[in-house]
Amino acid sequence: MKCPFCSHENTRVIDSRPTEDNNSIRRRRACDECGKRFTTYEKIETIPLIIIKKDENRETYDRAKIEGGLLRACHKRPVSAQQITMLVDDVENEIFSREDKEISSQVIGELLMNKLKDLDAVAYVRFASVYREFKDVNTFVDELKKMLE
Template sequence: MKCPFCNQENTRVIDSRPADDNSAIRRRRQCDECGKRFTTYEKVETIPLIVIKKDNNREQYDRKKIEAGVLRACHKRPISAKQISDLVDEAENDIFNQEVREIDSSLIGEIVMDKLKDLDTVAYVRFASVYREFKDVNTFMDEIKKILN
């Protein structure tokens, strides 16, 4: 492992411990050349997942896109960063548990909305308004009525 500070390859592991609910290993390393410490994470490599977009284009799955959408929906809501991270983890687990190589973006959106509905209804409606491309106030009201019933 190369040192990020001096680019030398002489580093050693000084501490290892489980991370991310035992799905990764966190390693503390020290460079033998400059003496600086840094952290690396080791994770199981998963099969690449392809997302089929609404226009039938395909792109590789990117967790950051889900995180960004959820963060926007939860902006100025009483939701902690841990709750958001846990929600994205749960959604990602559901996505990968589909055990497919390609997945429709609509299914990903539905999974995320389902999780948001349980977490915060305002964040859910915000996410749904962008995801479902609400055209007018009536569409917005229809979604709110579904929540209230």
């Protein structure tokens, strides 16, 4: 690592620790030439994930959209924000571990519904009703019957 003060190429790491969000590493360094200290951050470079929507349009993955949908489904339900965050983390781990550059929104929706079913049945039905675009009451009742079996 090059020193930002004297441009000398020999620096050493004095301290290394994860940042508060655990998404990068903070390193304190000292220059062997001028003795000055500075901080660097090391972050994993990720390939952007592309979501293929139902209408075949493509857009970049946006965690906030998933969280928003889950928050609406869990509104006035005994589901904490931490549980929602953990659910989204689980789904993210699954989709990013596939190492695909593109993934269907349907795959993500099914993963979310499977995890939400175990978390809260009412939130699951709410999410499913929007995600699966129930056209009438019979479709809604059919989904409820599947869940009760």
